[in-house]
Amino acid sequence: MRQHPSFLICFLLLPFLSYAQPDCHNVLSAGLVAENQTICAGEMPQMLIESEAPSGGAGALEYGWVQLHSNPNGIPQWEIITGANGASYQPQNLSVTSFFIREARRAGCINWLSGNVIVVNVLPAGDPACAAVTGVQEQSDGRLETVKCFPDPFVEQLNIQNTAERPVSLQVFNFSGTKMAEKEVPAGASTNLDTSSWPSGLYVVKMVDDRGGKRTLPLVKR
Secondary structure (H helix, E strand, C coil): CCCCCHHHHHHHHCCCCCCCCCCCCCCCCCCEEECCCEEECCCCCCEEEEEEECCCCCCCCEEEEEEEEEECCCCCCCCEECCCCCCCCCCCCCCEEEEEEEEEEEECCCEEEEEEEEEEEECCCCCCCHHHHHCCCCCCCCCCCCCEEECCCCCCCEEEEECCCEEEEEEEEEECCCCEEEEEECCCCEEEEEECCCCCCCEEEEEEEEECCEEEEEEECC
16 A cells, blocks of 8 residues: 555545656646536446646656545555556546545556545435435436436536427526526437536426427436
């Protein structure tokens, strides 16, 4: 195991130390990965993707990932994730809130430089937000089945593709009933909604065409 401080606060506020090493031109910055997210217990988080590459030094880049589990019954410890040596990383299904850090160094160097801390907040199965996801079901009269809303879950953007033969009026509501967006999508057209400022949680898309076709679709924002 790499030698990291034992206290979580140190990891969240301070970068790991990198010491001089002969014949090593190490990175000066470990870069950044994205992004913090919230999921329900047992779900798989979105992939942690590089948003800023490491910089400085010379030589091939090497990566490593470490993970810390929230542990209220003891002192949490960072653990090396075996086999995680790429610029991005796909976490497995999680049951507790977890923290991730990507480390970087140049080939031939011993010390790792650490980047930002990614927090995956895991809601318990009984949380109202998680219950809402499973409690709201899709409703449709069959006439708007070809209208696609993706991805699900969405993060920064929600895409709408209307392959129906009629124009569609579309509204998006959060779970408390507040209207977040409204769009008119012509037949055969595609559009998107900027959802980057929306809080994580459950959203409901309501669609209707000019002949009374209806569809209600639940989607999750992470």
